Amino acid sequence: MPNYRNADDVYTDLSRRINREPDPKIWDHLVRKRYITEMVAEEDAITMEELVAEYRGLEQLRGNDSHRPRIEREVPPDKRGEALSRILAIEAAQGPDVQRFRKRLLDDKLLTWEEAVSWIEEQHRTAGRPTMYAVVPVPEEANEDEPFAWLKQAAQKSLKEKSTWPVAYKVKTIDYARPGDSWVHRLPVSIGSPLDQLRVISERLAKAYHWPPAAATVFVLTGAEYLIPRARITTTIKSPFSALRTISIEVLASVPVREVTEIYADARRRLLGPGGRDPAITKEWRAELAVFVAEHNDGRSWREAMKIWNEKHPERRCDNPSTFARDGRQAYEKITGSRLFWGKDKNSPASG
DSSP states (O other), rough: OOOSSSSSHHHHHHHHHHOOOOOOOHHHHHHHTTTTOOOOSSOOOOHHHHHHHHHHHHHTHHHHSSOOOEEEEEOOOOHHHHHHHHHHHHHHTOHHHHHHHHHHTTTTOOOHHHHHHHHHHHHHSSSSSSSSEEOOOOOSOOOOOHHHHHHHHTTSSSSSHHHHHHEEEEOOEEEOOTTSSSSEEEOOOOTTTTHHHHHHHHHHHHHTOOHHHHHHHHHHHOOOOOOOOOOEEEEOOSOOGGGGEEEEEOOOSSSHHHHHHHHHHHHHHHOOOOOOOGGGGHHHHHHHHHHHHTTTTTTTOHHHHHHHHHHHOOGGOOOOHHHHHHHHHHHHHHHSOOOOOOOSSSSBOOOO
């Protein structure tokens, strides 16, 4: 079993094993369960393989929130957007906190992107253990004016008594980007450290100028302006039914309505692919056929289903099981976006 000097080592190894930065909420949970502390102390510790398995399991449980595929794309700015991006960068550079940071920690010299990444990771290596924050609920009986007095008394209690408290542990992280990578990198920070100071500034800039925190971090160190996109397009896949995919578009108010329409149309084409829209499905009877097929996909044959359909819908009578199966499949698949499996096991070809 590897020797982990601190939580940073565990975080780094876990990131390498899962090929990305751990989800912050899942990492916080692992910290609260003391898995990380035990791995560092080597006291009844789980192995990294077991930690990865635990992480994967929690990731699946969070499915709808954390493991939902999201495809984000940005529409580059036009000349107006480029000018806005430069103006925001100029104003951000004039911030007192940005100027102080650059003077004290960078000797008033901006870094290249590669140098910035090296600086961040070197600061992380030398900062020591990341600070762990404990969130403790204060009981109602504690005097509102004296919460620290209560906390002081609580801190003096035995470790056994403390273990029963509903305490939440958290770490604060800084986002940054590496050249050539399409994902955000994240590192836990130690309170008061240069990285923590950079985190505070980056988060302020991100809120003030609507920048991604990782881009704000790179800006402080390099001066590289973040190009404000005309639009951000996010595709969310909510379930196996592709018809439930959604497209979210965030656009600047200055973007003309016509261009917003074009952006949406392009995003829709990318999502659905060629032939994604079928005008025939707008006919009411085809939508009704799709529902009928779903209701009667209980092991009966297409011929048996067709007979029931003809009894209920004589105006849309069909006498050929193959034609009925074709129309039923097309209607179902156009409505749901998913392939129809017909038969007793829902996984066999259509029977006559």
